[in-house]
Amino acid sequence: MGPLVLLALSLHPGQLQAQGVRGMVTIDGSFLQMPTMQRDSVPESEVPGDELVRQLADGTIVSCTIGEFCRWYRQGPQEDAWVTNQDLRFTAWGGVRGLSATVALRGRVGTSDIWPRASQEFDALSAYLTYDTRDVRIRGGRIQLTNGLGYYNYDGAAVLWKTLPFLWVEGWAGWSLSPNIDQPRDGDLMQEADVFAPDRRGLIFGAELGARWGRKLAGSVLYQREIRTDRLALYTERLAFDFGLLLGNVSIDAKGKYDMAYADFNDARLTITTPIAAGFDFSVQGRRYLPFFELWTIWGAFSPVPFNEATGALRWSSPRIGLSLEAAGGYRKYEDTNAGAQFVEIKDYGWTISGRASWGNRGWYADGGYRAVTGFGAVRYGGDLTFGKTFGPRTYVGLRGSSTQNFGEFREGEQLVQGGGIDGSIALPGDVSIIGSYTLYRISYENQPEFEDWTQNRAYVGLQWRFGLAGGEGI
Amino acid sequence: MRRFATRAALAIPVLLIAGGALLSLPQDEPFPHDIHVDMFNTCLGCHAGIPEGDGAAWLSVTEADCLECHEVDEIDWSPPGPRGTNLVFSHPDHAEIEELECGECHGLPDAEEFMEVGAARPTICFDCHDGDSHLAANTECSFCHVSLADATTLTAGQIAAFPNPFSHEQDDFISAHGEAALSADANCAFCHAQESCSRCHVNAGQVSAIAALPTDARVASLTADRDGWWPTPASHEGSDWATVHGTEAAGAIESCANCHARPSCSGCHGDSAPFLAALPEPVKGGPAGVQVVALRPPGHDFTFAAQHATAASLGLPNCSACHAEAECVDCHALRGTGQPPLPSVPSARHQAQKEGEDPGVAAVPSAETAGGFHPVNFIMRHAADAYSVRSDCTDCHSTEVFCRDCHTNLGFGDNGATRGNAFHNLQPDWLLSHGRAARQGMEECASCHQQDSCLRCHSAKAGWRVSPHGPDFDPERVSERSRQSCGICHSGSILDP
Numbered sequence: 001m002g003p004l005v006l007l008a009l010s011l012h013p014g015q016l017q018a019q020g021v022r023g024m025v026t027i028d029g030s031f032l033q034m035p036t037m038q039r040d041s042v043p044e045s046e047v048p049g050d051e052l053v054r055q056l057a058d059g060t061i062v063s064c065t066i067g068e069f070c071r072w073y074r075q076g077p078q079e080d081a082w083v084t085n086q087d088l089r090f091t092a093w094g095g096v097r098g099l100s101a102t103v104a105l106r107g108r109v110g111t112s113d114i115w116p117r118a119s120q121e122f123d124a125l126s127a128y129l130t131y132d133t134r135d136v137r138i139r140g141g142r143i144q145l146t147n148g149l150g151y152y153n154y155d156g157a158a159v160l161w162k163t164l165p166f167l168w169v170e171g172w173a174g175w176s177l178s179p180n181i182d183q184p185r186d187g188d189l190m191q192e193a194d195v196f197a198p199d200r201r202g203l204i205f206g207a208e209l210g211a212r213w214g215r216k217l218a219g220s221v222l223y224q225r226e227i228r229t230d231r232l233a234l235y236t237e238r239l240a241f242d243f244g245l246l247l248g249n250v251s252i253d254a255k256g257k258y259d260m261a262y263a264d265f266n267d268a269r270l271t272i273t274t275p276i277a278a279g280f281d282f283s284v285q286g287r288r289y290l291p292f293f294e295l296w297t298i299w300g301a302f303s304p305v306p307f308n309e310a311t312g313a314l315r316w317s318s319p320r321i322g323l324s325l326e327a328a329g330g331y332r333k334y335e336d337t338n339a340g341a342q343f344v345e346i347k348d349y350g351w352t353i354s355g356r357a358s359w360g361n362r363g364w365y366a367d368g369g370y371r372a373v374t375g376f377g378a379v380r381y382g383g384d385l386t387f388g389k390t391f392g393p394r395t396y397v398g399l400r401g402s403s404t405q406n407f408g409e410f411r412e413g414e415q416l417v418q419g420g421g422i423d424g425s426i427a428l429p430g431d432v433s434i435i436g437s438y439t440l441y442r443i444s445y446e447n448q449p450e451f452e453d454w455t456q457n458r459a460y461v462g463l464q465w466r467f468g469l470a471g472g473e474g475i
Numbered sequence: 476m477r478r479f480a481t482r483a484a485l486a487i488p489v490l491l492i493a494g495g496a497l498l499s500l501p502q503d504e505p506f507p508h509d510i511h512v513d514m515f516n517t518c519l520g521c522h523a524g525i526p527e528g529d530g531a532a533w534l535s536v537t538e539a540d541c542l543e544c545h546e547v548d549e550i551d552w553s554p555p556g557p558r559g560t561n562l563v564f565s566h567p568d569h570a571e572i573e574e575l576e577c578g579e580c581h582g583l584p585d586a587e588e589f590m591e592v593g594a595a596r597p598t599i600c601f602d603c604h605d606g607d608s609h610l611a612a613n614t615e616c617s618f619c620h621v622s623l624a625d626a627t628t629l630t631a632g633q634i635a636a637f638p639n640p641f642s643h644e645q646d647d648f649i650s651a652h653g654e655a656a657l658s659a660d661a662n663c664a665f666c667h668a669q670e671s672c673s674r675c676h677v678n679a680g681q682v683s684a685i686a687a688l689p690t691d692a693r694v695a696s697l698t699a700d701r702d703g704w705w706p707t708p709a710s711h712e713g714s715d716w717a718t719v720h721g722t723e724a725a726g727a728i729e730s731c732a733n734c735h736a737r738p739s740c741s742g743c744h745g746d747s748a749p750f751l752a753a754l755p756e757p758v759k760g761g762p763a764g765v766q767v768v769a770l771r772p773p774g775h776d777f778t779f780a781a782q783h784a785t786a787a788s789l790g791l792p793n794c795s796a797c798h799a800e801a802e803c804v805d806c807h808a809l810r811g812t813g814q815p816p817l818p819s820v821p822s823a824r825h826q827a828q829k830e831g832e833d834p835g836v837a838a839v840p841s842a843e844t845a846g847g848f849h850p851v852n853f854i855m856r857h858a859a860d861a862y863s864v865r866s867d868c869t870d871c872h873s874t875e876v877f878c879r880d881c882h883t884n885l886g887f888g889d890n891g892a893t894r895g896n897a898f899h900n901l902q903p904d905w906l907l908s909h910g911r912a913a914r915q916g917m918e919e920c921a922s923c924h925q926q927d928s929c930l931r932c933h934s935a936k937a938g939w940r941v942s943p944h945g946p947d948f949d950p951e952r953v954s955e956r957s958r959q960s961c962g963i964c965h966s967g968s969i970l971d972p
Contacts, residue, residue, distance in 0.1 A: 032854075037886035039897065053896070053903040061900040071897040076886050116880045150870035180873045193875035196926050196963055233957035261956045263949065267867055278712045289864050291918040295957035298926050298964060302933075303945025304917035319717070319767045320707065332863065338946050339910030344902070346911045350863055361766060377862030377916050384852070404856045410899040410912065417855045441855065456855075 021468040023090025028435075028462030030083055034114055035443065035454065036076030041069040059449040061412050074450040083110030083118050089125075090468065098132040120189060123182050126153070135163040142182075145172065147208060147222055148240030149257060153177040154204045168210045176204035176226045176235070185228075185235065198296045200228040202235050219243035225260075234295050237261055250274040259292055262300055266292040284312045287332075307334040311352070322361040329353045334376065347409060350375020363390045365398070379407040388423070394433040394464075397424040413448035417441050421458070436461040505593065512590035514544075518577045526570035559633055561626030561665070562619055564595075610640040616665040623668055624689040631693040637666050650708045653733065656684040668694040675703040677764040678732040678755045703762035705734045728753045736764035862916055869918070878922035889924040914945065926963070934964045 047054050047062060047070045054062055054070060064070040086107040093100045104125035110118035128141030137160040145152040156174010177183060178190050178198075185202040206224030220242050226235035237260040245252040256268035265288055273283040290306035293299040311330030317323065334348040356369030370383035382405060388398020401420035407413075421439030428434065439458040445451040515521070523535040541550050569575055578586065580595040597609035597619070606614035620626075623634070640662075642648060642655070656663050661684065663671075668691030673679035680686065710716070710723065724731050728750055736757045740748065757763050849857075861868055872878060882888035887898060896905035902912075913920050932939040944950070954961050 034885055039886070051903075053900065063897040063900060072900065073887060073898055079885075114881075114884050116877045116884075150867065178873065178876070179869075180871055181876050189876045190873075193873075193879060194925055197875070228959075233959040235957075237956060261953055263952060278716075289867075291864075292869065293917070293921075295953070295960050297921075298929070298943075298960055299917050299921055301948065301953060301960065301964075302917060302929070302943040303914060303948050305914045305945070307915070320765065322766070334915045337911040337914040339914050340912070341904065341907035344904045344908035344911075346908050346915070348911075348915065352863060373859040373863050375863070377912075377919060378858035380856050380859040382856060384850075402852050404852065406856060406858060408858070408901065410902050410905070412901040417852065419852075439852075441852070443855075 021090055021092040023088070023092075023467050025089075025465045025467070026085065026087040026462060028085055028460065028464075031457070031459040032081045033456045033458070034079050034081050035456075036079050037073045038076040039071060040074045041071040044068055044070050046070075072450065075452060078454060078456075079111075079114050081111045081114035083108060083115045098130075100130045100132070101128070102130065103127045117181075117189070120181075120183075125182060136161055143172070143174070145206070147224075148220070148242050148255060149222070149224060149238055150179065152179055152204065152224070153182050156204065166212050169207065170210075171207040173205045174203070175229075176202035185226075194297075196296065196298075198228070198235065200230050200232075202226045203229055216247075217243070217245050234261070236294050238266075238292070257292065259290075259300075261295055264290055264306070266290050279316050279318055281315045281317075282312070283315075284310070285330075286310055289332075303338075305335045305337050307332045307350075309333075322359055324358045325356070327355045332375065347376045350377075364388075365390065377409050379409070381405045382417075392427060394425050394427040394435075398422070413451070414446040415448075416444040416446070418444075419456070431466040433464050434462070435464070508590045508592050509588070512588045515590060518581075518592075522577075525566050528565070528567040557628070559626070559628035559630050561621050561623070561629055563617075563621055564619060610638060612640070612642045615660075616662040620665050622664045623666060623691060623694070624664070629693070631696050634666070634693055635697055647709070649706050650710075653682075653684075653730075664688055670694040670698045673761060674698045674701060675705060675762055676733050677736040677757060677762050678729075679761075681729075681732070681755065703764070705765045724750070734765045735767070736762075738763075739765050739767045861922070862919060864918075874918065874921050879925070882923045887923065889928050910943075930964065936964060936966055 042056075042062075044064045044066060047056065047064060049064075050066075052064055052066075054064055056062055056070075056072075060072055060074070062070040062072040087105070089104040091100055091102045104127070106123040106125060108118055108121050108123065112119035124142055126142050126144045128139050128143050131138045138157070139159075140157040142153065142155050143158055145154065145158075154172070154174040154176045156172060158170060158172035160168060160170040162168045176185060178185055178187060181187065181189055183189055185198040186200055190197040204224065204226045206222060208220055208222035210218070210220035212218040222240050223238075224240075225237040227233070228235065239258040239260065240256065241258075242255040243253070245254075251273045253271045253273075254269070257266040258264070259266050267287070267289050269285055269287045271283060271285040273281060276282045287309040288306050289309065291299075291304055293304075309330055309332035311328065313326060313328035315324065315326040317325070330352040332350045332352075337348075340346065351374045352372070354369060354371040356367070356371075358367045359365065366385075366387045368383065368385040370381075372381045373379060382403055384400065384402035386398055386400035388396055388400075390396040399420065399422055401418075403416070403418045406415040406417065419439060419441030421437055423435075423437040425433055425435035437458075437460045439456075441456040441458070442453065443456060444453045519525070521534060521536045521540075538550060538553060569580075578589065578592060580599045581592040583591045583593055584596070586592070600619065601608055601614075604618065606618075608614065623629070643652075645651070655661060663684070664687075667688060669679065669685055669688045670691060671694055672682070672685040672688065676682060676685060711720070732754050735754060737751045737754045738757065740751060740754060744751070853860075868874075868878070879888055896902060896909075899905045899909070902908055929943070930938065932941050933943040934940065935942075950961070
């Protein structure tokens with residue numbers, strides 16, 4: 001029967017055009033030396049003083065529990081961490097117009113005690129069939145949603161109705177997976193990570209309505225909920241919207257996520273971008289951000305507060321000379337927490353200032369910038385510079401260097417990271433390319449006597465093979 | 476003869492003074508007529524034959540004539556040879572005009588004396604002939620000049636010294652000269668050869684007006700070492716040019732081809748864009764044309780990669796102008812729409828998919844990030860970005876299985892054994908202040924701490940029973956959706972409806 005089908009298809013040129021495969025195989029390995037910390041302690045009676053926070057003879061700050069121990073974190077040994085990934089991704093069109101299969105699989109081997117998710121040796125990112133017509137697109141299998149709520153994988157089906165050019169509706173349903181883990185909600189990775197991890201699989205339902213009015217206005221709204229299979233509780237219930245408006249040369253974009261359980265916006269942004277003179281663009285953004293937590297956790301019930309942020313960026317660019325300059329800045333302010341002792345200073349604001357210049361011409365490129373992030377939680381000041389040359393698609397060599405100062409608001413000490421590296425890639429016949437990099441960083445500490453300066457090595461090497469039809473062919 | 480002797484006597488002091496200068500006079504310097512003014516009373520004494528058109532005898536004196544007054548060692552001058560010219564002027568024709576003396580044309584502008592002469596100035600011509608002035612737009616060049624190809628006696632240096640016509644000094648000349656060159660009365664060929672145009676025009680071979688010009692070795696020698704010059708046209712100065720240039724180009728891509736070869740456009744539009752066929756390929760040794768570098772459009776900050784759906788549907792800007800369909804397929808069909816990024820090497824056209832350090836800036840190739848979302852060395856400096864939430868980390872990462880897993884493996888995540896504020900050692904009163912810190916940075920807490928770390932104090936079932944709820948907490952709304960999460964801290968009684 002099979003050969004007959006093939007024969008029949010071969011006699012139909014129009015159908016033959018719809019056959020093919022486009023895919024990519026990637027094998028890569030990363031090596032990284034990582035710093036570790038170890039908790040240490042001495043009997044409280046051996047540390048002079050009677051305060052809860054004291055200093056050892058070398059200046060190390062320790063936290064004491066009366067009658068027990070004084071504790072601190074000291075430097076641990078450097079750990080060599082590595083991981084290799086093997087990816088196979090392809091989309092195949094099987095000879096029936098509109099029908100395709102998409103598969104993305106990943107295998108991992110690595111130091112599971114350091115590298116996150118290295119113990120997840122097999123990962124089915126997606127594997128679904130698509131049947132696409134002029135009016136409807138139907139998908140079934142392991143599907144990854146990408147929408148205003150982020151990335152959600154699930155095992156199920158999705159139907160997109162797109163008959164009208166100015167309106168589309170998509171609905172989806174299935175068994176939900178833990179976001180960004182590709183395991184069922186009650187999978188072992190989550191069980192190992194948290195004692196209150198979900199103990200039931202989840203069901204996901206959602207729909208998105210999108211509309212477009214010419215080239216001036218477009219937008220979409222979506223609703224999605226995940227519920228335990230025993231229906232005792234929701235995992236998530238969220239809305240998202242995204243609207244874009246073009247008024248002359250001014251573009252206005254409004255997008256947001258809304259948490260139905262806590263009745264608040266998680267991330268709402270209004271961005272206005274406008275050209276102001278030849279080569280100059282200016283954008284300003286107002287943003288409100290409140291972290292989202294799934295309902296199986298208690299974090300949301302701890303009443304996190306949002307911050308409101310205003311940012312602006314002025315950019316000049318000249319495609320003629322390939323130069324782009326930008327200056328940007330932002331200020332964020334947290335809303336009142338109604339918690340904690342007011343006499344203890346905790347910053348409730350943050351500043352960001354940055355500048356960057358990028359240049360590229362005739363294959364040469366240079367890129368350098370400085371960025372300062374101050375305020376609540378962590379602070380960093382740093383710049384970087386990259387210089388290199390591309391010799392064609394996927395073939396380049398470049399040098400880079402960076403220097404960053406890191407401070408913590410809640411932990412004593414300063415960390416200075418300085419270093420540089422070399423990057424390169426070469427395209428080989430057969431759409432194969434090999435890429436690699438080596439980097440050396442020097443990490444220095446200030447005000448942390450329990451830490452010694454050290455040198456970090458990093459390396460990456462990868463092979464990538466793209467096979468099958470080029471984009472747009474055979475579809 | 477006596478008059479000549481008298482004049483010669485008068486001239487002696489002048490000649491003695493001028494002698495030194497004359498001795499060192501370069502041979503291509505014009506004869507110093509002015510200091511000989513008192514010695515000659517007619518031009519034809521030295522320029523006999525001019526009125527008859529005897530070009531070979533335009534200078535009828537020899538060195539022997541000079542020696543009548545000068546000593547041998549004073550004379551270091553010999554008559555110049557025939558001069559290169561592109562003139563079609565006829566001395567015999569003008570000599571027939573009775574009232575026209577040589578000085579009418581050759582006299583210097585402020586001449587007061589006979590013999591204060593020089594080369595005839597073209598402006599004199601318009602005293603009698605039509606046209607506003609020499610080099611004016613309405614002046615017919617051919618009335619006085621032959622084409623460059625016919626002016627074979629001109630040297631490259633003379634050609635280089637051609638004055639600019641007034642039209643060439645206009646601000647819009649570069650953009651307007653093409654139309655003028657195509658007109659029937661174009662005068663380009665009087666000064667220009669193909670090489671004049673092909674220095675800048677990447678499509679020189681396809682422009683009829685250029686093809687109609689002959690090639691010229693002298694012009695070629697002048698342009699050989701000069702780069703093309705492509706001033707930015709006024710139309711390109713508009714702030715929205717990057718957005719609208721496609722529409723403009725669609726109607727007149729031949730015009731684009733004057734300055735832009737295929738590489739100008741393929742940097743952004745790819746090598747397979749259909750309109751590239753209308754543009755020339757650069758010719759080896761020819762002009763490269765305007766170099767255009769692909770830059771990330773405004774608004775394409777690093778969060779754009781994850782949230783570009785609406786913009787893509789709206790076409791702001793036109794996605795296909797910079798992105799090939801293959802790029803969409805790579806992510807949406809192969810990557811599974813944005814899973815943890817695959818290692819890939821970005822080309823210049825893929826830069827928009829990578830995170831720059833700051834919004835709107837094209838990232839640069841780097842294998843360290845494996846072609847992924849984050850900039851180089853992000854792992855050692857991500858803390859401040861996580862606190863300031865440049866992008867929502869949880870869109871792509873599991874807080875529990877990614878962030879907390881790594882932090883715990885490295886030794887500073889909470890494995891349930893931490894007590895006191897050994898880690899948060901900059902805050903002596905951490906116990907009193909951690910509530911404010913937690914409500915401002917709950918995500919960061921969760922990246923190290925498990926939920927049960929907090930239940931030692933914040934559970935209603937045991938411990939200190941400190942309520943973690945803020946004043947706006949709506950227990951009913953939450954419990955409607957997840958009574959189970961309430962049950963982590965609360966006993967059954969409070970959960971009973």
